Amino acid sequence: MPTIQDRIKSIEEELQKTEYNKATEKHIGLLKAKLSKLTLEMESQKGGSTSGFAIPKSGDATVALVGFPNVGKSSLLNAMTSQESEVGNFAFTTLKVVPGILNYKGAQIQILDLPGIVENASRGAGRGREVLSIVRGADLVVIVTDVETKGVEKIIRELHNSGIVLNEKKKSIEVKKTNIGGMRLHKPKWIDIDEEQVRLILKEFKIVSADVYIREPIRMEDLIDYLKGNVVYLPAIFIVNKVDLPHTTDNMEQLPGRYIQVSAKTGRNIPELKDLIFDSLDLIRVYMRKKSGEVDMERPMVLRNGSKVRDVARKISRNMISTYRYAIISGPNRKQGELRVGLDYDLLDEDVITIISRN
Ligand SMILES: Nc1nc2c(ncn2[C@@H]2O[C@H](COP(=O)(O)OP(=O)(O)OP(=O)(O)O)[C@@H](O)[C@H]2O)c(=O)[nH]1
Ligand SMILES: [Mg+2]
Known part of the structure; x- marks a missing residue:
């Protein structure tokens, strides 16, 4: 009886041999379904121990730096935060998760520097499974590559194999x-x-x-993802690092999402990178007016775009919702002056809010 690993291997070989066209489309779809099913079986046999690797989430949002070894992930973490993650000119300098905090526009963004991933990471190569399980929990995936490295599509494939789909809505x-x-x-x-x-x-x-x-x-792949049941859909951006080195820009246009060219070494485009990360997280900042009438402009409450007054109330305290009467909202992104609103009112970035409750 061939083992699950053997069966996975032979299906993969067949997939590689089979050229994609109208005639083979069906067959390929089926092979992919088989592959997903077997991978799921294998995962459940192994059990999901990622202990010693998990990191508590902190800050308003979490960003994961993902890429091949040696492209400069740790250097970028260091350039954006006060963290000092070890940098070395060889693969696998980073062996565990190193968190840093980027303070930007009033938001505290947790950035996770991760060990480099390699092909077959989704099957466990080079602690890949642990790394990918951390990526699953992020709010934004930042795929890092450098001017010499190719094969971003391989990283995307590993992510997909482990149930992480980038820049797509769930069908x-x-x-x-x-x-x-x-x-x-x-x-x-x-x-x-x-x-x-x-x-x-x-x-x-x-x-x-x-x-x-x-x-x-839909594509058959979407159906397979649905049936796998463990797929998360995350936004992603792409970084091309080391642009201080001589390079050509041939491949870059093909990155499937917003990208930025930077140099961790010279600092080029690092401010723009921070901005792109902030923007891609799609956060809003809400300022609270205190009883005294003062507004705390230093420390906004940071929420997902699309949040409502209810989400602010909930974050303040559990009782807030039951004692809530109304809120007064104003802000630079509103045409009207002060508005008196209910719990289901949609918030905008930089709103100033006062919540009035029944004592
Ligand atoms: N020229 C140049 N070198 C860089 C740049 N960023 C990083 N490096 C160098 O690239 C090498 C790898 O950097 P790291 O930050 O350790 O890379 P990493 O992606 O964290 O590597 P792993 O932890 O092994 O996955 C080091 O020698 C860095 O000094 C850059 O912008 N320009
Ligand atoms: Mg590193």
Whole structure:
């Protein structure tokens, strides 16, 4: 009986051999489904011990620096924070997570310097599994490469293999298992989907009878991600480091997201990098007016964009919601003057808020 590892290996070999085209599309989809299923099985056999590696989250948001060894992740952490992570001109200088805090525009952003990842990290190569499990918990993934390194798509693939999808929204897919009746596909007419392939992929995940709802165009990969059930969707940006060295800019356009060219060594574009990180986290800052009427402009409350007054109240104290009467809001990003609002009012960056409660 071949082991799970053997089976994974042979499927991977077949995937590499198979050229992608209309005729092989179906077959490739199925191989990928098989691969995901086997990887999940392997993970559950190993158990998920990442002890000694986890780091407590702190600050308003967490950013993970991910990349191949020796591209300058630690140097970048040092350039952006007061942390001094060890730097060395060889692979695997960093062996555990090193956290630093970037204070920027009133927000405290935790930046995690991680050991370099290598191919097959998602299968555990070079402590890859531990590293990737930390990345899962981040609010923003920063993929670091340098002017000499290629293969960002390999990093993206390792992340995807471990259930981390970058710069994409979760697709609207739902599979409701039923006891009998086979598979029923529910979808708008205009969406073109190979029903037979959906059936085969479901079967790989041991689902024979189910109602499947697909509400937007998807790739088979999205369906597999849904069935894997452990996928997180995170925003990502890309850094090309060491631009002080001679280089060409041929590959850079192809990075699948916003990117910036920097030099940790000379400090070039480091302020712009901080700004890009802050911007990509999509945070808002809310200033609290105290009873005395003073506003604390030094220390805003930092929240996700899209937060409501309710989220501020919740953060202040647990009782706040039950004793809440109304809030007064004003701010540089509002046309009106002061507004009197309820708990479900949407906040804007730099709002000043006073919460009035029933004592
Ligand atoms: N020329 C140049 N060298 C740099 C720059 N940033 C880092 N380096 C050098 O690149 C080497 C690797 O830097 P590290 O910061 O240790 O790289 P890392 O990505 O943390 O490496 P690992 O921890 O092994 O994954 C060191 O020799 C650094 O001095 C840069 O902007 N320009
Ligand atoms: Mg390092």
